[in-house]
Amino acid sequence: MRPQQVVVIGYGMAGARFAEEVRRRDPAGERVSLTIVGEETHAAYNRVLLSSVLAGAMATDAVTLHDGAWADRYGVTVRTGTRVSRIDRVVRTVTLADGDVLPYDAVVLATGSRAWLPPTEGLCDENGEPAPGVVAFRTLDDCERILATARPGAPVAVLGGGLLGLEAARGLAGRGNRVTVVHPVGHLMERQLDPAAGRVLARTLAQLGIEFRLNVLASGYVPGDGLKLADGSHVPADLVVVSAGVRAETGLAGDAGLTIDRGVVVDDALRTSDPRIHAIGDCAQHPGTISGLVQPGWEQAAVVADLLTGADSAARYTGTPVVTRLKARDIDLAALGEVHAELDDPDAEVVRLEDPARGRYAKLVLRDDKVTGAIMLGTPDAAAMVTQLYDRGMPAPSDRLALLLGRALPSGATGASPADLPSSAVICRCNTVSKGQLMTAWRAGARSVSALADATRASTGCGSCREAVCGIAQWLAEVDPDQDAATAGRTAS
Template identity: 75%
Template sequence: MIVGYGMAGSRLAAEIRHRDPQGERVAVTIAGAEYHNAYNRILLSNVIAGTMSPDAVHLHDATWAEANGIDLRLGTDVTAIDRAARTVALADGTSLTYDALVLATGSRAWIPPTEGLLDEDGLLAPGVVPFRTLEDCEAILAAARAGAPVAVLGGGLLGLEAARGLAGRGSLVTVVHPVGHVMERQLDPGAGGVLATSLAGHGIEFRLGRLAARYVPGDGLKLDDGSHVPADLVVVSAGVRAETGLAEAAGLTIDRGIVVDDSLRTNDPRVHAIGD
C-alpha cells in the first residue's frame, strides 16, 4: 500500500513493477489525494510560463495503472492508519489492508501568517493561490490576466520561476521577499542582486527585506513599512511543510518530517516513508 501518488510514490510503484512485472509477488495499491495522474512537480513553472502543457508534465498516462496491474485510487484521502490491524481508513468510509505501508505524502505549501490570506474558516481568501500542485497552476492561469497586477510572496527559486512565467504572460508582477536578496539559500547578496536586476529587465518589481502585513482581496498587500503592493492575484511560494499529520496520529516518530532509518523504515517495521 502506497499513500501518495507524487513523484516518489509513482516511482516506487513503477520500480516494483519493473522487478515484478506480472505482480506475482507484490500487489500494489496507491491512494493519491489529487485527481491528476502523477506529474513532474519540478516542471510546473514551465506550465505557468506556457512552455509546457499540463499533459506534458505527467509521468503516467491514464492507462498506466491498469496496464501494470496496479490498483490506483485518485482523489482518495487516507484519514487514519491502524497499525495493529494493518489497515488504512479512507475518506469515503472504506478501509484497505496492507502487509507493508509506504508513506509518500510529500509536503504542503506553507501559508505565511499574513492577515487576510486566510478567511474566517481557515480557507484561502479569494485571489490567493499557492504554487505547489498542478491544480494550483490551473487556478493561477485562470486568475492571471495580461496587464493585471500580481504579487508573488517568496523570492526563492519557485517564486521567481512563477514570477518570470507570469511576467512573460503580460502580468505586472511584484515579488515580496522578507530577506534583503533573492534566493538567499543558494546565492550570496551580490549574486542575488545580479539575478534581481536581470529579472527586473523582464518587468518584475521587487520589494526586498519586507513582510506582507495584510491582504485585502481586490486591493492587494500592505507591507510592514506601510507601503502598498496592488494585486488582483497573490501567488504564495513561501516554502513547504512536510505532511506528517497522518503519521503522527498513527504514533510514528516525527521530527519535522517522518523519522526513518537507513532502510527508510519508521519505528514500525511494516511502515516506510519516502520522498519529501
C-alpha cells in the first residue's frame, strides 16, 4: 500500500514537532510521506527562546530545532521560504506561492499566529507593514531586526505590557537600552495577573530600570521621534517593539471554507470541519485550551501523529492545563488557572500574601480544598509546590500560609526537593515530562542532563525546568549512581 501523502502547512514549533512525532512512529516512511511547507526562510526554531536571544543569553543559531541534514535523515520533504496560498479541498491539492501544486491525502494546518499591530497612527505603512523603526516581536528575523536597531543606550518603547512585551523589555533593559513600556490597561499582564500582582511586578521591573506608562493608549508614531500618547505626553523612541497580542493565522483555512472562530475550530481528534484537514498549535481552537503556548501544540502534534500513522486510532486531545511563566532575568513568576477570583467570592477560598518591597506576591484560589488558580511572584519554592497540587488535583495542605511561603511539606505529598516529588509530578511542562519518565530514562542509561534531554526532551522547550532536571539528575546520581533509580523513587510515588 502506498504511504498517505501528508502536507504540513507551517514549519514552526507545532509543525516541526508533528513531523518528529510521525517519524518516531513511522521511521521508514512506510505509512506517511511527509512534506512541510514553511513561509519563513529558516529551518524550524524554538520561538519560545527568542526572548533569551533578545536578552543576550542565547545566540540565534542555538535556537534551531532541525539541523541542515534533518530532512534527509528522516525522509521528509521540506520547502522553506514559500507559503501555501490555497487549499483546494475538492481535488485535494495545496498551491504554493511559487506556483507548485502538491496533492494530499491529509493536511495538517500548523500556521501559528501573527503579531497584531494596533491601529496607532503612523505605526504601519500603506501596505499594513510596520513603519521604519517599528518591529513586531514574533520571528527570528524580528529578533535580529530589534538587535540590529537597538544600539546600547538608545530609547526603546515597548507597546504592550503582556508576557512577551515584558520579556522583551527586560531583555532590552538588560542590554542597556532605556525602555518604556506603554500599556493600555491599568496593570501589567492583566490576563494572568490581578491588579495587586501587576503592581508588584511593575515595581520590581521599575527597580530594574524599566519605565511604565499604564492605562494610556499610543495615539501616534513618528519615525526617529517616538510615540505620542493619548494623554498628550510623548515617549522618545528610536525603536518601537510591538507586542500587543497575537491573532491565530486563519486566512488560508477561512478561504478554504473551514469553520473559523478565533482560530480554526477543531474537535478532540484535532479535525477541522473537513475530516482530511487537522489543525494544531496556535492556529487551532479547541475548547479545552487557551492557545498561544507551546505545550498544547506539542501535545496536539503527538495526537495527530498517532491518528495519521495509525499508531493509535483512538488517540484524542482533551485539553492542557496551562501554567504561564515569565522568562525574565531576576524575576520568578508563575500564574495558573483562575487568577481573578476575589477575596469575597462566596464559593472560593482566596488567600493572598503581598510583600511589594521585596517583589513578592502570592495568591491561592481554592475550591473544595483544591488549588484552582494561583499567582506566585518571587516565591519559586511555593510555585513548584502549588503547581504540583494543581496538576494532580490534590487537596492542599491545611496550613495555607505555609504553602504560600513555600514551607509546606505534607507527608509524602508534594515538595520542591526531588526526593519528595511523586513520580507523576510534571517537571517539564512544555514537553509534559514527569519525574517518573526521567527516572525511566536514567535507568535506561541517560546519566546526564543532556542525555536526559535527548531521551525525554525535558528542558528543550522554554528551558525554565532545566534547574529541576539538573536537581533530579543530581539526586539520582546520589541515591543510586549505578542502576536502580526505581528504588529511589519508590518511597515518593
